[in-house]
Amino acid sequence: MTRTLTGLDAGADAGRLPADRRVLASAQALAVACDGRSVLSGVDMEIAAGEIVTIIGPNGSGKTTLVKALLGLVPVTRGSAGLADGTRIGYVPQRFAVDAVLPLSVNRLMTLTARADSAAIAAALDRVGVGHLRQADVARLSGGETQRVLLARALLRKPDLLVLDEPVQGVDFAGEAALYALIGELRDEMGLGVLMVSHDLHVVMAATDQVLCLNGHICCAGVPSDVSRHPEFLRLFGRQAAATLAVYRHEHDHDHGLHGEVVTDADHDHANHDHAGHDHTHDSHRH
Amino acid sequence: MLDDFLVRALLGGIMVALVAGPLGCFVVWRRMAYFGDTMAHSGLLGVSIGLLLAVQPIIGVAVVVVLAALALFWLERFRWLASDTALGMLAHGSLAVGLVVAATVPGLRIDLMSYLFGDILAIGKGDLLWIGIGAIVALSVLALIWRDLLAATVQSDLAKAEGVPVARVRLIFALLVALLIAAAMKIVGILLVTALLIIPAATARRLSGSPEAMAVWAGLVGCVAVTGGLGLSLWLDSPSGPSIVLAAIVAFLLVLLVTTFRSKNAAA
Numbered sequence: 001m002t003r004t005l006t007g008l009d010a011g012a013d014a015g016r017l018p019a020d021r022r023v024l025a026s027a028q029a030l031a032v033a034c035d036g037r038s039v040l041s042g043v044d045m046e047i048a049a050g051e052i053v054t055i056i057g058p059n060g061s062g063k064t065t066l067v068k069a070l071l072g073l074v075p076v077t078r079g080s081a082g083l084a085d086g087t088r089i090g091y092v093p094q095r096f097a098v099d100a101v102l103p104l105s106v107n108r109l110m111t112l113t114a115r116a117d118s119a120a121i122a123a124a125l126d127r128v129g130v131g132h133l134r135q136a137d138v139a140r141l142s143g144g145e146t147q148r149v150l151l152a153r154a155l156l157r158k159p160d161l162l163v164l165d166e167p168v169q170g171v172d173f174a175g176e177a178a179l180y181a182l183i184g185e186l187r188d189e190m191g192l193g194v195l196m197v198s199h200d201l202h203v204v205m206a207a208t209d210q211v212l213c214l215n216g217h218i219c220c221a222g223v224p225s226d227v228s229r230h231p232e233f234l235r236l237f238g239r240q241a242a243a244t245l246a247v248y249r250h251e252h253d254h255d256h257g258l259h260g261e262v263v264t265d266a267d268h269d270h271a272n273h274d275h276a277g278h279d280h281t282h283d284s285h286r287h
Numbered sequence: 288m289l290d291d292f293l294v295r296a297l298l299g300g301i302m303v304a305l306v307a308g309p310l311g312c313f314v315v316w317r318r319m320a321y322f323g324d325t326m327a328h329s330g331l332l333g334v335s336i337g338l339l340l341a342v343q344p345i346i347g348v349a350v351v352v353v354l355a356a357l358a359l360f361w362l363e364r365f366r367w368l369a370s371d372t373a374l375g376m377l378a379h380g381s382l383a384v385g386l387v388v389a390a391t392v393p394g395l396r397i398d399l400m401s402y403l404f405g406d407i408l409a410i411g412k413g414d415l416l417w418i419g420i421g422a423i424v425a426l427s428v429l430a431l432i433w434r435d436l437l438a439a440t441v442q443s444d445l446a447k448a449e450g451v452p453v454a455r456v457r458l459i460f461a462l463l464v465a466l467l468i469a470a471a472m473k474i475v476g477i478l479l480v481t482a483l484l485i486i487p488a489a490t491a492r493r494l495s496g497s498p499e500a501m502a503v504w505a506g507l508v509g510c511v512a513v514t515g516g517l518g519l520s521l522w523l524d525s526p527s528g529p530s531i532v533l534a535a536i537v538a539f540l541l542v543l544l545v546t547t548f549r550s551k552n553a554a555a
Contacts, residue, residue: 035366073448089448093448096442102440102498104497112434112438113434113446113450
């Protein structure tokens with residue numbers, strides 16, 4: 001199979017997105033090497049206002065590097081990557097730990113790189129549901145609280161593009177779904193572009209428009225239901241992940257295929273069988 | 288009034304402490320205590336070179352300490368060399384070279400003890416002027432880069448993505464620390480300079496709820512340590528540099544005791 005799904009233009013061509021699509025960040029034939037070792041090569045991608053794009057891939061596949069290249073945080077070896085002129089970003093980095101050596105309240109963290117008025121700070125914290133933590137010590141926040149506070153801080157900058165590197169780390173399963181729902185709401189309210197990195201597959205697939213499956217290069221890209229069936233995706237994440245995803249994928253198929261018809265147990269079984277067959281056939285082609 | 292050596296010592300010490308406090312906070316937050324120590328150790332080489340070239344020792348110190356800081360940035364690029372190993376090599380290597388140069392170059396007479404442990408009571412009017420100018424410049428520069436430096440300290444990628452010139456701010460900070468060390472050598476000596484940076488900052492942590500409050504408290508604690516140390520030195524006829532560090536440690540322990548007692552009471 002050729003990589004016809006590479007790049008996100010496919011979505012635009014299909015007419016899924018409006019014509020006045022405003023591109024916020026893009027990469028063209030991007031290659032990044034670190035200590036002489038290639039981390040990324042031949043990456044083409046873009047994200048526009050109002051889109052949620054999720055980068056998935058195994059550990060070491062270059063997900064964070066791609067994000068950092070777009071933000072200008074790592075040097076580009078070949079090709080290009082960057083933000084469109086005038087794109088304001090709100091960034092939630094992969095690693096964020098303030099230890100108790102530094103006395104830093106949530107309130108002070110909110111104005112870390114720019115001043116902001118008190119009402120705006122309160123509004124941003126309230127919007128993500130952590131208004132009560134305003135005076136709390138950042139070093140004492142839980143994983144989920146930290147992610148929400150960082151999200152509020154990013155929103156305070158009135159960004160065009162939210163860049164979230166593993167936004168649900170340290171968040172329990174129920175919290176994960178809530179956080180992804182919140183990110184979706186923010187996109188709808190503010191018309192933000194959202195670029196996410198994740199490796200928890202099935203929750204994020206439900207909350208995203210476009211998926212980039214990365215492993216040093218873009219293995220496949222497209223809408224979640226296509227990507228989850230793509231041979232490269234199945235090869236990378238294996239049968240177990242594919243089985244987990246089957247639950248999601250067939251829900252998704254129902255959304256689109258059944259147009260509100262009542263879903264019966266028989267349909268479920270059928271979908272599962274169908275998927276298992278697909279997976280198996282694919283495995284035999286691999287060699 | 289400035290004719291009194293004690294007044295000069297007190298003024299010089301307080302000015303250095305007011306700068307060392309806020310800078311020391313960043314040294315503590317960024318876990319750079321050993322970095323400061325390494326730059327201080329390289330100071331002796333600066334003294335020797337300064338005397339060799341017949342310039343003010345403090346200028347030799349400033350130049351060598353800045354070079355040591357740049358060497359550290361350069362060594363950081365080698366991932367196969369642990370950063371604490373690089374620091375240790377540079378600290379003791381430069382101290383050794385400084386000692387060898389001081390001992391073997393003919394005609395070079397260095398009062399080693401005064402550089403290793405400080406000679407605050409020998410601060411002259413000229414020194415005082417330079418320390419004053421240096422302190423005002425250093426505090427102004429620190430105020431200008433404060434928000435950026437703090438952002439880079441909390442999360443450097445985040446700061447950089449949001450437009451903070453992280454590399455430049457880090458370099459300016461390293462230069463400020465280098466200059467402070469050059470000035471503070473006179474006060475507490477090479478071996479105790481780091482103490483003046485980290486003990487007031489560590490003490491201030493117990494008293495502060497924000498980075499800015501901690502910086503101010505660290506400056507104040509430093510002033511108390513200088514004053515107390517000089518008093519101690521006068522009273523016991525003890526060497527002034529170590530007495531100042533001793534006073535700082537006592538201040539730390541007192542604050543630790545009082546704040547721990549208070550928070551226990553508050554909990555009960």
